[in-house]
Amino acid sequence: MSDLTIVLRSLAVRRFSTGVVIALVAISAGLLLAILSLRSAGERAFERGTGNAHLLVSRDGSPLVSVLNGMFYANPPKAPIDEKKLGELRASFPWAMFVPTAIGDSYRNFPVIATTPEFFTKFEPVLDEPWKFAEGRAFDKNFEVVIGSAVARETRMPIGSKIVFTHGSHLSREGDGPQMEPHVHEEYAFTVVGILEPTGAPHDRALFCSLESSWVMHAHDRFEREGKHKLVTVEDLEEQDRVVTGVLLRLPSRVPGNAPPALVSQYDRLRRDGTITVALPANEVQRLFGIVASLDVLFIAMAAATLVSSAVAIMLSMMNSMGERRRQVAILRVLGASRGRIFWLVLTESTLVGLVGAAAGVAVCVVALFAATQWMLSAHGIVIAPQLDPRAAVIVAMGTTVLAAIAGIVPSVLAYRTSVARNLRPLG
Amino acid sequence: MHSRVRSIPALQIERLRFAYRAPDRATFELALDSLVLGYEEEMLLVGRSGCGKSTLLQLIAGLLEPASGAIRIGGTDITTLRGATRDRFRGHHVGMVFQTFNLLQGFSARENVLAALLMSDVAKGEWQSRAEMLLRSLGIEQLDARAEELSVGQQQRVAIARALACRPTLVLADEPTASLDPENAVNAVRVLRDACREQGAALLVVSHDPGLESHFARIERLSEVKAQSPSEGAVR
Numbered sequence: 054m055s056d057l058t059i060v061l062r063s064l065a066v067r068r069f070s071t072g073v074v075i076a077l078v079a080i081s082a083g084l085l086l087a088i089l090s091l092r093s094a095g096e097r098a099f100e101r102g103t104g105n106a107h108l109l110v111s112r113d114g115s116p117l118v119s120v121l122n123g124m125f126y127a128n129p130p131k132a133p134i135d136e137k138k139l140g141e142l143r144a145s146f147p148w149a150m151f152v153p154t155a156i157g158d159s160y161r162n163f164p165v166i167a168t169t170p171e172f173f174t175k176f177e178p179v180l181d182e183p184w185k186f187a188e189g190r191a192f193d194k195n196f197e198v199v200i201g202s203a204v205a206r207e208t209r210m211p212i213g214s215k216i217v218f219t220h221g222s223h224l225s226r227e228g229d230g231p232q233m234e235p236h237v238h239e240e241y242a243f244t245v246v247g248i249l250e251p252t253g254a255p256h257d258r259a260l261f262c263s264l265e266s267s268w269v270m271h272a273h274d275r276f277e278r279e280g281k282h283k284l285v286t287v288e289d290l291e292e293q294d295r296v297v298t299g300v301l302l303r304l305p306s307r308v309p310g311n312a313p314p315a316l317v318s319q320y321d322r323l324r325r326d327g328t329i330t331v332a333l334p335a336n337e338v339q340r341l342f343g344i345v346a347s348l349d350v351l352f353i354a355m356a357a358a359t360l361v362s363s364a365v366a367i368m369l370s371m372m373n374s375m376g377e378r379r380r381q382v383a384i385l386r387v388l389g390a391s392r393g394r395i396f397w398l399v400l401t402e403s404t405l406v407g408l409v410g411a412a413a414g415v416a417v418c419v420v421a422l423f424a425a426t427q428w429m430l431s432a433h434g435i436v437i438a439p440q441l442d443p444r445a446a447v448i449v450a451m452g453t454t455v456l457a458a459i460a461g462i463v464p465s466v467l468a469y470r471t472s473v474a475r476n477l478r479p480l481g
Numbered sequence: 482m483h484s485r486v487r488s489i490p491a492l493q494i495e496r497l498r499f500a501y502r503a504p505d506r507a508t509f510e511l512a513l514d515s516l517v518l519g520y521e522e523e524m525l526l527v528g529r530s531g532c533g534k535s536t537l538l539q540l541i542a543g544l545l546e547p548a549s550g551a552i553r554i555g556g557t558d559i560t561t562l563r564g565a566t567r568d569r570f571r572g573h574h575v576g577m578v579f580q581t582f583n584l585l586q587g588f589s590a591r592e593n594v595l596a597a598l599l600m601s602d603v604a605k606g607e608w609q610s611r612a613e614m615l616l617r618s619l620g621i622e623q624l625d626a627r628a629e630e631l632s633v634g635q636q637q638r639v640a641i642a643r644a645l646a647c648r649p650t651l652v653l654a655d656e657p658t659a660s661l662d663p664e665n666a667v668n669a670v671r672v673l674r675d676a677c678r679e680q681g682a683a684l685l686v687v688s689h690d691p692g693l694e695s696h697f698a699r700i701e702r703l704s705e706v707k708a709q710s711p712s713e714g715a716v717r
Contacts, residue, residue, distance in 0.1 A: 054595035054608065059585075377586075384583045387542065388571015388643075389600030391565035443625035473544045474536075477583060 056394070060402045065380065070370045071406065074363070078410025081363040082453045083417025085356035086446060087439075089420065089426055094439035096342050101123070102254040103334035105177040105334060106150070107316055108302040110134070110323065112389040116332030117341060121130050122156070123299035124334055125255045126200040129157040137323045138328065142300060146319060150175040150303035157298065158218040158238070163204050167267030167297075173199070176301055178252040179344035188212055189247035195266040195287065199247035203257040214245040218260075218270065227339050238270045240284060268294045269420050312408045363410070364456040367403050371464035382468050383476035400458060407457020413451035415441065491650050491683030492518040492541065497550035499540055511536055513550075514614040516701070517571075518651070523674055523684040525693055530704035534687035537703065538653045541685070542575050543567045555650040572600035576644030576682065577672065580656035582636045584628035590616055590639045591624040594646045596670050602648035615642040618679075621670060633660060636667050645680045654686040663692060670696050 064071045086354075087312070102125055105121040105175040112132035113119035121127040133155075134142075141413075143151050152172050158165040166172075173184050173191040189212045192199055200210060210216070220236040243262060251257050265287050272294040283289075306313035323331040382395050390398075491660075494516040504509050511533040518524055528534050539545045543559040553557045554574050562570050578595075578682070584593050589715050594612040603611065615643040616624055619638040628636060644656055654673060658666035670686070670693060686693070687703075694700055 054592060054599050056590065056599070059596065059599075062585070062592065103499075108591070283609045319555070380583070381585060384585055385600075386568065387571070387577050387583070388597045389568050390569040393565060394568075474539045477539075477544075477579060 057400055059166060059385070060398055060405060063378070063398075064405070066377075067370075067374050070374065074366050074370045074406055075385060076408045077366050078360075078364040078407060078453060078457065079413035079417050080447055081360040082411045082414025083421055085353065085360055086418035086441070086449045087421040087425065088349075088352050088356050089445045089449070090422055090439045090441055092353075093304040093442060094422075096338075099230070099338045099341065100335070101179045101252070102256070102300055103211060103338055103386075104254070104301075105303055106301040106334055107304050107313070108323065109299055109332045109334050110302065110329050111299040111332075112328070113330050113377050116330055116415055119299070119330045119332045120334050120337040121300075123154065126156065126166070126259055129164070130298035133298055134329065135265040136292050136295040136298065139295075139297060139300065142323075142329075145322075147305065148302055149305040150301065152176050153264065153297040154299045154301065155264055155297045156426065158220055158267065158270070160204075160216055160218050160260050161200070161208060162164035163260055165198075165267070167262055167264045167442060172261065172301075175303070178254050178256045182252070184252075185250040187248045187250045189245070190297040192246055192261065195263050195269065196241060196243050197246040197262065197266075198243040199249060200245055200255040201259045201261075205248045210245055210247065213247055215242045216245065217242055220271070235426075236274070238273070240312060241266070241270050241275060250317055264295075264297065265290070268296075278348050287311050290362060317383060329397055332475040349426065360453060360456060362452075364407070364460040367406050367457050367461040368463060371461065372467075373397070375464065375467060377428075378464075378468060379471045379476045382471045383473045386471075386473045387477065395471070396465045396469040400461045403461025403464065404458040405461075407454040408450075410457070414453065415446055415450065490517045490553070491520045491522065491550075491555060492685065493553040494541070495551045495553075497537075497540065497552065498548045499545065500548055501545075503541065509533065509584065511540075513537065517528065518683045519551060520650070520682055520683055521678055522679070522699070523697055524701060525697035526685060526687040526701050526703055527689060527691075527694065530689050532703050534689070535655050536702055538577070538655050538685070538687055541651070541653060542577060543571050553703050557620075569600070572597070573602050573652040576647065576649040576652040578637075578640050578644045578652065578654040578657050580659040581716040582660075584636055584639055584643075586629055587627060589625045589627055590621050590631065590635075591604055591641075593628055593639055594643050596644045597646040603647060611646065612642070615645060615676075619669075619676060628717045634665050634669070637661065637665075638672060641669075641676055644678055645682065649682050651683045651685065654684065655692070656688050657686060657689065658690055658693065662668060665688070666692065667696070688712070 103120070106124070109119055109123050111119040111130055112134055113122055113130050117161070122130045134396060139153060142236050150171065152169055152175060153356065154172070155167040156164055158167070170191060170193060175184050187202065187205070198216065220238060249256070252440050255257050268290050269285050269287060272290055276283060276289070304313045320331060321334060323329065365479070380401070381386055385395060418441060422441065425441060488678055492584055497511070497513040499511045500508060524656065526534055526537070541554070541559070541599060543562065545563045550560070552560055557570065559567060559570060561658055580709050585596055588596065591612050594615060595608055598612065613624060614637065619642050620641065621638055623631065628639065631639065657673060658669055673686070674684060674696070686697070
């Protein structure tokens, strides 16, 4: 028997209201924690996705759209960059990395990225974290394909599988325009030669093949439209077929960090070219989160308000049980408990409700994060890996407990002031 | 049984005055010039309903503040003690039994007794054995049954065990038989008297039940209460 036993028994006597209040606190704390974790997870996911590219060149409408389409595979870019422009760009500066990409095909709604072998040797999906193969190797021939970890997990395709791509995808809607009609490139089967390890970036949900493979497939479509029925090969490609939708660029740098001195000048130089859109991926991600930051604050404020209202619920629940509690207080006083001890017993009770609620809130948060991750994956194809931030968990748990303790002050004062004589038996 | 200083009475009241206002705004004064109760002595205090019997017990327990006078329990004037010191003193030296038993709801029989020991100066190592010994000696075998699951008679005995848990100098019983039928009332008084005698505690029972008078050798009548209606002004 200890003071804690008295507190626990007191809570157990009112188990229904105690349970409801703890559930309220848990939901509020869990919601706040989930919002904080998702916010940092989203930012992290987007920051990871930009990898080691300093610049992204495309013909999308804006730098932000360019990054969302070119690096996060939100939609296939609309306007292509032709071979001549690609050559000009390549020759304009001694780039440390020059990796063209063509996005437009899909496999079972996973985007297919046509690119060069440098994509696996020079581009890093996450800064300072080069690609790693779980199985197999990078493509070195046409009609070979490397698949991301999420694609491998969901399709269960082993190395050596043969697949065909679809031109367009369910994600191919552009603005308010009509959805692109998917067309299956049945003539060209690709062989899976490599499976990537997870990167925690959108690349995990993509497939990668050579540019020439992609060009050949689309040249075949063009031939069919022109009434020429033959199986197109690399030799049949014309200049109009050799197009890309983006170029990932990296400047040479001898200093540590990811912002070489020449970056600003090259960015300005490329921006003066009105035929292309040039983006600083890291800046665009920050801009995106700057836009949603005010919404974040609103969500956090709403969750915090819910937490405060749950503290009010603790106080109301304790006030509602005051009649019953007064008798218990009077009995304890008769047994020798001081007013101060009674005050602390009641305060401990509300604090304990807050503490248990906060702990349950962490569990609620874990479940909410799992649900949110699954929903983001299935509804938007965005890979977020939310992790419960231990520091945030401690801060929210402590805040919840302190709020609960504050909520317990008024009932504790009332208990402190309880008249023993009046609450045991009427004077007589 | 622990040693008592037998030359000092368990309870000694001198020139006690207490005034209070009833709900109908009439004011009452309780006056008791002298009352002495020795260790292991039993006394029944009778009086008509509303004469201030329960109020006197609350004054003795230090739950109400007298206007004047002294209430000495084992030689210590409880009226001179303040705050937590008085509460601790009550916990250590005074046991109380009520008409409605006032057991802690949700607590088992054992925990009700342990709650009293928690406030006492009895060594923690003795708590469990003392609680079990007291409850078993009073015929309670369902030690872990919740208070509300026990019969009325069992609840009364748990209340008695709790009152005696801290080896009190004095046990105050406020209408202890009012909730019981005549047969159980006689049993309850016998159990209460036997338990107090065994623990060496003085027993002061207040009741308006004339049926109890045959069980006590010493009976006092409380008739010093004077009442004034609101129109008659304040008490003297």
